[in-house]
Amino acid sequence: MLAVLSNINLEPISSFMDVSYFGIYDQVVSELENSNGFCQSEKCSKIWIHIDAQEFLKDLLYQSEAKDKAIELLNLTLGAVQRFSLRFPLKKITLSTFSLPPFKIHSFLDIPTSPEQGAFEQELNSRLYTLSKDLSNLSLLPSNLVFHEIGFQKAFAPNFWYLGRIKYSQLALKSLSKQYSNLQAAQKNQSKKVLILDLDQTLWGKVLGEAGIEGITLSSEGVGKAYQDFQKLIKYLKNLGVILALCSKNNEKDVKEVFSDHPDMILKWEDFACIKVNWQPKHENIASIAQDLDLSLNSLVFIDDNPVERELIKSSLEEVSVPEFPKCPTLLKDWFLKEVIYSHFPKAHLTTEDRKKNQLYKQKTERLDFKSNYSFKDFLKALEIKLEVRHNPLDLTSRLSQLSQKTNQFNLTLKRQEEFEIKNSIQDPSFQVFSANYVDKFGSEGIIGLLIFKISGEIATIDNFLLSCRVIGREVETAFFREAILYLKSDNIKMIKGEFIQGKRNHLLKGLLEKLGLKPTEDSFYKENINKLLSFNKTTFIQINQKKILELSKG
Structure with a gap:
């Protein structure tokens, strides 16, 4: 459930999104530190903190000592955010950046004692960025x-x-x-995968x-440049x-x-994985x-100037995303970005x-051609x-989270994990x-x-097991x-357990645990002694390089 905390009244935003709890007006710190409040309860999984810069600074914008006082005030708020984040590492926090209005009381005057608003805003936000780098469950929303x-x-x-x-205004909300x-x-890696172009x-x-x-x-001039910029x-x-x-x-x-021959083409034939x-x-x-x-149809976005073709795709392939196309080519760049x-x-x-x-998908085509020549x-x-x-690859958490969010076919437990959770x-x-x-x-995939295994005494239970569909x-x-359970054996694990959670698209894993040597129990789990599993699971054609990185100190 999502909680929204702010120093202004944001409750009207509920017309556009689901919010379970709105914090007390202008009480961000106390809401975070209230042990009996909603934010610290088990119900709350996500918190969005939006602090309006102008109301946060109030009269400080017009005072000579504004900068020091503003930083002091900001540190109090960020201190509360940091303490909350460290205490509740599985709660996802989003913090809006500061955005000051363009107009100021000094108009065109250059007053040395007054903070220049652009630089002031940048310094405030730099402190948010610094904090976000240190806290894996904190992300910034550029307001x-x-x-x-x-x-x-x-x-x-x-x-x-x-x-x-x-x-x-309603428009801003x-x-x-x-x-x-x-x-x-974006954080859940739910973006589309393929852009198809007319x-x-x-x-x-x-x-x-x-x-x-x-x-x-x-061309590089006139309307032709609009198409060239679009290609860029x-x-x-x-x-x-x-x-x-x-x-x-x-x-x-x-x-x-x-x-191949037009001098103003930016895109090349080899830029396209499928033609x-x-x-x-x-x-x-x-x-x-x-x-x-x-890939599934819902991974695709199709761009075409022809409204008839767009309607055909919308009606015949409903899962494909088909955005409207601008009427004038000079609008292409802004339209595409937004x-x-x-x-x-x-x-x-x-x-x-x-x-x-793109290179990976081209290699896939080469493998398919190669496969036709062999049993x-x-x-x-x-x-x-x-x-x-x-083992415990802390430098790969971004990619592993991406795999967790996007993998559907080979996903044993259907668990989706964001980077901070991994x-x-x-x-x-x-x-x-x-x-x-x-x-x-043919190259690297x-x-x-x-x-991921959850450890309890001498038993390791599969918490997450997934592979890219490419392999x-x-x-x-x-x-x-x-290789994973070989490491677990060295860590005195005696028994491996697992459970298959069936979804819409992972039916091919229905017999996986039995294939790996685990036996069904009276409940929905499968389990087996680790020594039996090691003798059962052997492949002779895959070369293994178990690169063990320096383990983190746990506990």
Whole structure:
């Protein structure tokens, strides 16, 4: 349940989001420190602290000693946040950054004793950033996004402020709730995975088949620059781990010529992991893209200038996200940033695997082609798989959280964990955390596995076990499991327990625990002696490198 604490009245925001509890007006510190209050109760799992900068500073903005007093006041609040965070490491805290209004009493005067508002705001926020780096369950929401988007004048409601301490307009509250929602989605790695693009009137102006390569609108000046700037943003998005695909009704030969020969093209043919340039219906091509990439339709976002094509995809492939397209190409850049990136591809973390995402999916295609030349057993041997298993990898928590949030098919317990939760498990003596990195003859797949055990005496129970869908069917789970329990044996564990929690998409794991050697008990669990499991689980074609990192001091 979410609690919202603020120094202004934010209760009207409940029209746009679910809030279980609103703290007492302007009592952020006391709400956090109240041992009988909602924030410290088991019901509360998330807390959003939004402090309006102008009301927080009040008259300090106009005083010569403002800076020192403001920092002193801020430290009192941040001290309470820090104590709460450390005491309740599993409660997720979001803290809005400060955003001062543009107008000030000194107008154009340069008064040395008065803090310059831009630098003052930056210094206040720098203290928030410093604290967020030290607390894994604290994240920052950049509130300036809201005020920059709609403007300060439209953001405030002076009448309601003096009547009921409601400072923000409905427009600002709606935008603020949307930014909070986008941040939560980014932290849970719920962003879309694939951006599918049309070509004509989308990546360039005019129709290639009619205008030819010399006649399309694409240049470093005029309207052509709008398309070029759009392509630059798409290229940046690819570097953030979004998979690119093409879906266009065109002659592939003509399109390839544009990509290779047009001097103002930013995107290259090799930037796209999957390409469907033909005259087939687009809904069929998009379904084929999802199949080729082995991803669900709800992972896809399709951009097309043609409203008929957009409606076709919306009606025939309802899970695919299809944003509206701007009527004027000069609006492409701002539209893409606001309506596509923040709504469909929000990012809170960037991993090594993200940067290599397009390359990883190209390697997958190469493996499939390679597989056709072998029997299944010979194919696995010929892959020359190498697996690196690490214990308590604190430096990989961002990627492991990403795996936990996104993995559906090979997810034994359906547990979704954010980064701070995995960090807490690594630091908790009652848990043991393992990761797996995969490499074969075609290249590295990166971190593909997470296995967490909860320890109770001599018994280790599987708390979380998942693998990336990219390596399903290569016996990686057997090798990974064996290496993990081999470590647990050295830690005097005698028995392994596990439970399969069935969901909508993980049905392929129904027999996994028995495959690994565990036997069903009278309840829903499976268990077996660790020595029997070690003798049962052996793979001869996977090379293991168990890289043990320096263990954290637990307890």
